[in-house]
Amino acid sequence: MHELxxxxxxxxxxxxxxxxxxxxxxxxERVALAVGELSAxxxxxxxxxxxxxxxxxxxxxxxxxxxWRPARQSCAAxxxxxxxxPGSWLRLCPACGGALSVEGGQExxxxxFTCARRAAEAAPSAGGAAR
Amino acid sequence: MTEVxxxxxxxxxxxxxxxxxxxxxxASRTLVVNLISSPxxxxxxxxxxxxxxxxxxxxxAAVDGDIATERDADRLRRMGVPAHQILTGGSCHLDARQxxxxxxxxxxxxxxxxxxxxxxxxxxPTNYDLGEDFKVVVLSVAEGEDKPFKYPxxxxxxxxxxxxxxxxxxxxxxxxxxxLGQVRTLRPDGRIVVCSARTGEGLDDWCALLLERLExxxxxxx
Numbered sequence: 495m496h497e498l499x500x501x502x503x504x505x506x507x508x509x510x511x512x513x514x515x516x517x518x519x520x521x522x523e524r525v526a527l528a529v530g531e532l533s534a535x536x537x538x539x540x541x542x543x544x545x546x547x548x549x550x551x552x553x554x555x556x557x558x559x560x561x562w563r564p565a566r567q568s569c570a571a572x573x574x575x576x577x578x579x580p581g582s583w584l585r586l587c588p589a590c591g592g593a594l595s596v597e598g599g600q601e602x603x604x605x606x607f608t609c610a611r612r613a614a615e616a617a618p619s620a621g622g623a624a625r
Numbered sequence: 626m627t628e629v630x631x632x633x634x635x636x637x638x639x640x641x642x643x644x645x646x647x648x649x650x651x652a653s654r655t656l657v658v659n660l661i662s663s664p665x666x667x668x669x670x671x672x673x674x675x676x677x678x679x680x681x682x683x684x685x686a687a688v689d690g691d692i693a694t695e696r697d698a699d700r701l702r703r704m705g706v707p708a709h710q711i712l713t714g715g716s717c718h719l720d721a722r723q724x725x726x727x728x729x730x731x732x733x734x735x736x737x738x739x740x741x742x743x744x745x746x747x748x749x750p751t752n753y754d755l756g757e758d759f760k761v762v763v764l765s766v767a768e769g770e771d772k773p774f775k776y777p778x779x780x781x782x783x784x785x786x787x788x789x790x791x792x793x794x795x796x797x798x799x800x801x802x803x804x805l806g807q808v809r810t811l812r813p814d815g816r817i818v819v820c821s822a823r824t825g826e827g828l829d830d831w832c833a834l835l836l837e838r839l840e841x842x843x844x845x846x847x
Contacts, residue, residue: 496749503635511629523626527635532778534748565781583774585810593813596781602752604631 501543521612522556530601565599642721646756656839662763664745667789676704683737690719718749759784766799773807780811792821
Protein backbone atom coordinates (compact mmCIF):
# COMPACT_ATOMS: atom_id res chain seq x y z
CA MET A 495 0.00 0.00 0.00
CA HIS A 496 1.70 3.20 1.11
CA GLU A 497 4.67 1.83 2.86
CA LEU A 498 6.76 4.91 2.13
CA UNK A 499 4.13 7.28 3.49
CA UNK A 500 3.53 5.02 6.50
CA UNK A 501 7.26 4.75 7.23
CA UNK A 502 7.67 8.50 6.88
CA UNK A 503 4.78 9.18 9.26
CA UNK A 504 6.10 6.67 11.81
CA UNK A 505 9.52 8.33 11.62
CA UNK A 506 7.97 11.78 12.03
CA UNK A 507 6.06 10.63 15.12
CA UNK A 508 9.20 9.25 16.81
CA UNK A 509 11.41 12.14 15.78
CA UNK A 510 8.88 14.69 17.10
CA UNK A 511 8.91 13.03 20.51
CA UNK A 512 12.68 12.96 20.61
CA UNK A 513 13.02 16.57 19.52
CA UNK A 514 10.66 17.62 22.30
CA UNK A 515 12.96 16.25 24.99
CA UNK A 516 15.19 18.84 26.63
CA UNK A 517 18.08 16.48 27.42
CA UNK A 518 19.07 15.59 23.83
CA UNK A 519 20.00 15.40 21.08
CA UNK A 520 18.93 11.79 20.68
CA UNK A 521 19.48 9.26 17.97
CA UNK A 522 16.80 6.67 17.13
CA GLU A 523 18.11 3.15 17.54
CA ARG A 524 15.11 0.86 17.07
CA VAL A 525 11.46 1.47 16.31
CA ALA A 526 8.79 -1.19 16.80
CA LEU A 527 5.56 -1.07 14.79
CA ALA A 528 2.49 -3.29 14.94
CA VAL A 529 1.17 -4.16 11.49
CA GLY A 530 -2.15 -5.95 11.14
CA GLU A 531 -3.03 -8.59 8.56
CA LEU A 532 -5.84 -6.41 7.22
CA SER A 533 -3.91 -3.15 7.22
CA ALA A 534 -2.77 -3.61 3.59
CA UNK A 535 0.81 -2.88 4.63
CA UNK A 536 3.53 -5.36 3.72
CA UNK A 537 6.24 -5.67 6.42
CA UNK A 538 9.15 -6.27 4.01
CA UNK A 539 8.20 -3.28 1.89
CA UNK A 540 7.82 -1.27 5.07
CA UNK A 541 11.37 -2.15 6.12
CA UNK A 542 12.73 -1.09 2.70
CA UNK A 543 10.75 2.12 2.89
CA UNK A 544 12.04 2.77 6.40
CA UNK A 545 15.64 2.46 5.25
CA UNK A 546 14.94 5.01 2.54
CA UNK A 547 13.29 7.35 5.01
CA UNK A 548 16.14 7.37 7.56
CA UNK A 549 18.98 7.26 5.02
CA UNK A 550 19.61 11.00 4.85
CA UNK A 551 18.88 11.74 8.49
CA UNK A 552 20.94 11.59 11.68
CA UNK A 553 18.95 8.43 12.44
CA UNK A 554 20.44 6.50 9.55
CA UNK A 555 20.90 2.92 10.66
CA UNK A 556 17.88 2.94 12.98
CA UNK A 557 16.29 -0.48 12.79
CA UNK A 558 12.60 -1.06 12.16
CA UNK A 559 10.98 -4.01 13.89
CA UNK A 560 7.59 -5.14 12.64
CA UNK A 561 5.29 -7.07 14.96
CA TRP A 562 2.73 -8.87 12.84
CA ARG A 563 -0.84 -8.93 14.14
CA PRO A 564 -3.08 -11.52 12.52
CA ALA A 565 -6.81 -11.02 12.18
CA ARG A 566 -8.74 -13.53 14.25
CA GLN A 567 -11.71 -15.55 13.20
CA SER A 568 -13.89 -16.45 16.17
CA CYS A 569 -16.94 -18.57 16.78
CA ALA A 570 -19.44 -17.32 19.38
CA ALA A 571 -19.63 -20.81 20.86
CA UNK A 572 -16.10 -22.18 20.45
CA UNK A 573 -13.92 -19.08 20.63
CA UNK A 574 -10.99 -18.28 18.37
CA UNK A 575 -10.18 -20.53 15.44
CA UNK A 576 -6.52 -21.42 15.95
CA UNK A 577 -5.54 -23.32 12.83
CA UNK A 578 -6.28 -20.77 10.15
CA UNK A 579 -3.62 -20.38 7.47
CA PRO A 580 -2.48 -16.76 7.01
CA GLY A 581 -4.48 -15.13 4.24
CA SER A 582 -7.18 -17.79 4.29
CA TRP A 583 -10.77 -17.29 5.35
CA LEU A 584 -12.94 -19.99 6.79
CA ARG A 585 -16.66 -20.04 6.18
CA LEU A 586 -17.79 -21.91 9.24
CA CYS A 587 -16.36 -22.96 12.57
CA PRO A 588 -14.44 -26.21 12.01
CA ALA A 589 -15.57 -27.44 15.40
CA CYS A 590 -19.30 -26.75 15.43
CA GLY A 591 -20.19 -25.36 11.99
CA GLY A 592 -21.33 -22.01 13.42
CA ALA A 593 -20.84 -18.57 11.90
CA LEU A 594 -17.45 -16.92 12.30
CA SER A 595 -16.67 -13.28 13.05
CA VAL A 596 -13.45 -11.45 12.16
CA GLU A 597 -11.61 -9.38 14.74
CA GLY A 598 -8.36 -7.52 14.81
CA GLY A 599 -5.81 -7.33 12.03
CA GLN A 600 -6.38 -3.58 11.69
CA GLU A 601 -3.35 -2.52 13.71
CA UNK A 602 -0.98 0.06 12.28
CA UNK A 603 0.73 1.53 15.32
CA UNK A 604 4.02 2.84 16.55
CA UNK A 605 4.53 0.72 19.68
CA UNK A 606 7.81 1.97 21.13
CA PHE A 607 11.28 3.07 20.23
CA THR A 608 14.72 3.03 21.78
CA CYS A 609 17.06 5.95 21.58
CA ALA A 610 20.50 6.97 22.71
CA ARG A 611 22.12 10.28 23.26
CA ARG A 612 24.28 11.37 20.37
CA ALA A 613 27.02 13.98 20.20
CA ALA A 614 25.75 17.38 19.07
CA GLU A 615 26.77 18.19 15.48
CA ALA A 616 30.22 19.82 15.32
CA ALA A 617 30.14 23.41 14.09
CA PRO A 618 31.63 23.81 10.58
CA SER A 619 35.22 25.04 10.77
CA ALA A 620 35.66 28.69 9.82
CA GLY A 621 37.38 29.35 6.49
CA GLY A 622 36.92 25.84 5.14
CA ALA A 623 36.85 25.89 1.36
CA ALA A 624 34.16 24.01 -0.55
CA ARG A 625 35.57 21.44 -2.94
CA MET B 626 19.81 3.57 25.78
CA THR B 627 16.26 4.56 26.66
CA GLU B 628 13.09 2.82 25.65
CA VAL B 629 10.04 4.99 25.06
CA UNK B 630 6.50 3.67 24.90
CA UNK B 631 4.40 5.22 22.16
CA UNK B 632 1.34 3.08 21.33
CA UNK B 633 -0.11 5.47 18.82
CA UNK B 634 -1.86 4.73 15.57
CA UNK B 635 0.16 5.89 12.58
CA UNK B 636 -3.02 7.04 10.89
CA UNK B 637 -4.03 9.08 13.96
CA UNK B 638 -3.95 12.38 12.07
CA UNK B 639 -6.30 11.02 9.44
CA UNK B 640 -8.56 9.58 12.08
CA UNK B 641 -8.81 12.92 13.86
CA UNK B 642 -9.92 14.58 10.62
CA UNK B 643 -12.41 11.75 10.03
CA UNK B 644 -13.82 12.28 13.51
CA UNK B 645 -14.40 15.95 12.66
CA UNK B 646 -16.28 15.00 9.49
CA UNK B 647 -18.29 12.40 11.37
CA UNK B 648 -19.26 14.85 14.09
CA UNK B 649 -20.34 17.46 11.55
CA UNK B 650 -22.61 15.02 9.73
CA UNK B 651 -23.97 13.58 12.96
CA ALA B 652 -25.07 17.09 13.89
CA SER B 653 -26.71 17.65 10.50
CA ARG B 654 -28.05 14.06 10.37
CA THR B 655 -26.57 13.59 6.92
CA LEU B 656 -25.99 10.02 5.75
CA VAL B 657 -22.47 9.72 4.37
CA VAL B 658 -21.67 6.75 2.14
CA ASN B 659 -18.14 5.89 0.93
CA LEU B 660 -18.20 3.87 -2.31
CA ILE B 661 -15.11 1.81 -3.05
CA SER B 662 -14.38 -0.45 -6.01
CA SER B 663 -11.92 -1.24 -8.75
CA PRO B 664 -11.91 1.17 -11.68
CA UNK B 665 -14.78 0.42 -14.05
CA UNK B 666 -17.11 -1.40 -11.64
CA UNK B 667 -19.86 1.10 -12.30
CA UNK B 668 -19.77 3.41 -9.27
CA UNK B 669 -20.53 6.60 -11.19
CA UNK B 670 -23.32 5.03 -13.22
CA UNK B 671 -24.84 3.60 -10.05
CA UNK B 672 -24.71 7.05 -8.47
CA UNK B 673 -26.32 8.66 -11.53
CA UNK B 674 -29.23 6.26 -11.20
CA UNK B 675 -29.37 6.73 -7.44
CA UNK B 676 -29.61 10.48 -7.87
CA UNK B 677 -32.24 10.14 -10.59
CA UNK B 678 -34.42 8.09 -8.25
CA UNK B 679 -33.88 9.96 -4.99
CA UNK B 680 -33.23 13.61 -5.84
CA UNK B 681 -36.88 14.58 -5.43
CA UNK B 682 -37.09 12.85 -2.06
CA UNK B 683 -33.87 13.79 -0.29
CA UNK B 684 -31.24 16.53 -0.69
CA UNK B 685 -28.15 14.96 -2.24
CA ALA B 686 -24.57 16.11 -2.73
CA ALA B 687 -21.55 14.19 -4.00
CA VAL B 688 -17.79 14.18 -3.59
CA ASP B 689 -15.72 12.40 -6.22
CA GLY B 690 -12.08 11.36 -5.92
CA ASP B 691 -9.89 10.82 -8.98
CA ILE B 692 -6.28 11.29 -9.92
CA ALA B 693 -7.23 13.16 -13.10
CA THR B 694 -10.21 14.85 -14.77
CA GLU B 695 -13.46 16.18 -13.36
CA ARG B 696 -15.49 13.77 -15.46
CA ASP B 697 -17.21 11.98 -12.59
CA ALA B 698 -18.25 15.13 -10.76
CA ASP B 699 -19.45 16.58 -14.08
CA ARG B 700 -21.64 13.52 -14.67
CA LEU B 701 -23.22 13.82 -11.25
CA ARG B 702 -23.71 17.57 -11.59
CA ARG B 703 -25.62 16.87 -14.82
CA MET B 704 -28.04 14.86 -12.70
CA GLY B 705 -28.93 18.06 -10.88
CA VAL B 706 -27.00 17.83 -7.62
CA PRO B 707 -23.95 19.69 -6.35
CA ALA B 708 -20.82 17.61 -6.79
CA HIS B 709 -17.23 18.40 -5.85
CA GLN B 710 -14.25 16.76 -7.52
CA ILE B 711 -11.17 16.07 -5.42
CA LEU B 712 -8.11 15.67 -7.60
CA THR B 713 -5.73 13.67 -5.47
CA GLY B 714 -2.54 14.49 -7.32
CA GLY B 715 -1.63 10.86 -7.84
CA SER B 716 -2.71 9.55 -4.45
CA CYS B 717 -4.66 6.34 -4.90
CA HIS B 718 -7.25 6.94 -2.20
CA LEU B 719 -9.17 9.75 -0.56
CA ASP B 720 -8.22 10.65 2.96
CA ALA B 721 -10.10 12.55 5.63
CA ARG B 722 -7.97 15.67 5.40
CA GLN B 723 -8.87 15.95 1.72
CA UNK B 724 -12.54 15.55 2.70
CA UNK B 725 -12.30 18.37 5.23
CA UNK B 726 -10.76 20.66 2.63
CA UNK B 727 -13.31 19.63 -0.02
CA UNK B 728 -16.26 20.30 2.27
CA UNK B 729 -14.83 23.70 3.10
CA UNK B 730 -14.57 24.57 -0.60
CA UNK B 731 -17.82 23.00 -1.74
CA UNK B 732 -20.06 24.58 0.92
CA UNK B 733 -22.92 22.21 0.21
CA UNK B 734 -25.37 23.58 2.75
CA UNK B 735 -28.02 21.28 4.20
CA UNK B 736 -27.71 17.79 2.76
CA UNK B 737 -29.53 14.56 3.63
CA UNK B 738 -27.33 12.17 1.63
CA UNK B 739 -23.64 12.71 0.85
CA UNK B 740 -22.36 10.25 -1.72
CA UNK B 741 -18.57 9.87 -1.70
CA UNK B 742 -17.12 8.13 -4.71
CA UNK B 743 -13.60 7.05 -3.82
CA UNK B 744 -10.70 6.67 -6.24
CA UNK B 745 -11.03 3.41 -8.20
CA UNK B 746 -8.97 1.01 -6.11
CA UNK B 747 -9.91 -2.08 -4.07
CA UNK B 748 -6.99 -1.87 -1.67
CA UNK B 749 -5.85 1.54 -0.53
CA PRO B 750 -9.13 3.28 0.34
CA THR B 751 -9.98 0.51 2.81
CA ASN B 752 -8.06 1.90 5.74
CA TYR B 753 -8.72 5.60 5.28
CA ASP B 754 -11.75 6.57 7.29
CA LEU B 755 -13.44 9.56 5.66
CA GLY B 756 -16.00 10.04 8.43
CA GLU B 757 -18.58 8.00 6.56
CA ASP B 758 -21.52 6.14 8.10
CA PHE B 759 -20.60 3.05 6.15
CA LYS B 760 -18.52 1.82 3.25
CA VAL B 761 -20.02 0.21 0.17
CA VAL B 762 -17.87 -2.10 -1.94
CA VAL B 763 -18.99 -2.38 -5.55
CA LEU B 764 -18.00 -5.48 -7.51
CA SER B 765 -19.18 -5.98 -11.07
CA VAL B 766 -20.04 -9.40 -12.50
CA ALA B 767 -17.35 -8.86 -15.15
CA GLU B 768 -14.58 -9.02 -12.53
CA GLY B 769 -14.59 -12.71 -11.74
CA GLU B 770 -15.78 -14.64 -8.72
CA ASP B 771 -12.51 -14.79 -6.80
CA LYS B 772 -12.28 -11.14 -5.82
CA PRO B 773 -13.74 -11.12 -2.29
CA PHE B 774 -11.22 -13.64 -0.96
CA LYS B 775 -8.43 -11.97 -2.92
CA TYR B 776 -9.28 -8.60 -1.34
CA PRO B 777 -10.56 -9.61 2.08
CA UNK B 778 -9.95 -6.33 3.87
CA UNK B 779 -12.44 -4.21 1.93
CA UNK B 780 -15.09 -6.92 1.82
CA UNK B 781 -14.76 -7.33 5.58
CA UNK B 782 -14.88 -3.58 6.24
CA UNK B 783 -17.79 -2.69 3.95
CA UNK B 784 -21.25 -3.04 5.47
CA UNK B 785 -22.84 -3.19 2.05
CA UNK B 786 -21.69 -5.03 -1.07
CA UNK B 787 -23.23 -4.05 -4.39
CA UNK B 788 -22.80 -6.58 -7.17
CA UNK B 789 -23.21 -4.45 -10.27
CA UNK B 790 -23.81 -4.93 -14.00
CA UNK B 791 -26.09 -7.91 -13.43
CA UNK B 792 -27.38 -7.40 -16.99
CA UNK B 793 -24.08 -8.94 -18.15
CA UNK B 794 -24.63 -12.24 -16.34
CA UNK B 795 -25.65 -14.19 -19.46
CA UNK B 796 -22.38 -13.16 -21.10
CA UNK B 797 -19.69 -13.55 -18.47
CA UNK B 798 -18.60 -16.34 -16.15
CA UNK B 799 -19.64 -15.36 -12.64
CA UNK B 800 -20.56 -17.97 -10.08
CA UNK B 801 -23.00 -15.85 -8.07
CA UNK B 802 -23.43 -18.35 -5.23
CA UNK B 803 -19.67 -18.58 -4.82
CA UNK B 804 -19.36 -14.79 -4.63
CA LEU B 805 -22.27 -14.44 -2.22
CA GLY B 806 -20.68 -17.13 -0.04
CA GLN B 807 -17.32 -15.36 0.01
CA VAL B 808 -18.88 -12.00 0.85
CA ARG B 809 -20.98 -13.50 3.62
CA THR B 810 -17.92 -15.26 5.05
CA LEU B 811 -16.02 -12.01 5.23
CA ARG B 812 -18.94 -9.92 6.47
CA PRO B 813 -21.64 -12.12 7.96
CA ASP B 814 -23.79 -9.17 9.03
CA GLY B 815 -23.49 -7.26 5.75
CA ARG B 816 -26.11 -6.49 3.13
CA ILE B 817 -25.67 -7.56 -0.47
CA VAL B 818 -27.55 -5.96 -3.37
CA VAL B 819 -27.36 -7.37 -6.89
CA CYS B 820 -28.24 -4.72 -9.45
CA SER B 821 -27.93 -3.30 -12.90
CA ALA B 822 -27.81 0.44 -13.41
CA ARG B 823 -28.73 -0.20 -17.05
CA THR B 824 -31.87 -2.27 -16.57
CA GLY B 825 -32.83 -0.96 -13.15
CA GLU B 826 -32.81 -4.40 -11.55
CA GLY B 827 -32.09 -4.16 -7.84
CA LEU B 828 -32.01 -0.36 -7.77
CA ASP B 829 -35.21 -0.16 -5.75
CA ASP B 830 -33.54 -2.32 -3.09
CA TRP B 831 -30.40 -0.20 -3.17
CA CYS B 832 -32.31 3.07 -2.83
CA ALA B 833 -34.51 1.60 -0.11
CA LEU B 834 -31.38 0.61 1.79
CA LEU B 835 -30.06 4.18 1.62
CA LEU B 836 -33.35 5.66 2.78
CA GLU B 837 -33.58 3.11 5.57
CA ARG B 838 -30.10 3.99 6.80
CA LEU B 839 -30.89 7.70 6.61
CA GLU B 840 -34.04 7.21 8.63
CA UNK B 841 -32.14 5.15 11.19
CA UNK B 842 -29.56 7.93 11.55
CA UNK B 843 -32.30 10.52 12.05
CA UNK B 844 -34.08 8.31 14.56
CA UNK B 845 -30.89 7.76 16.53
CA UNK B 846 -30.42 11.50 16.82
CA UNK B 847 -33.88 12.14 18.21
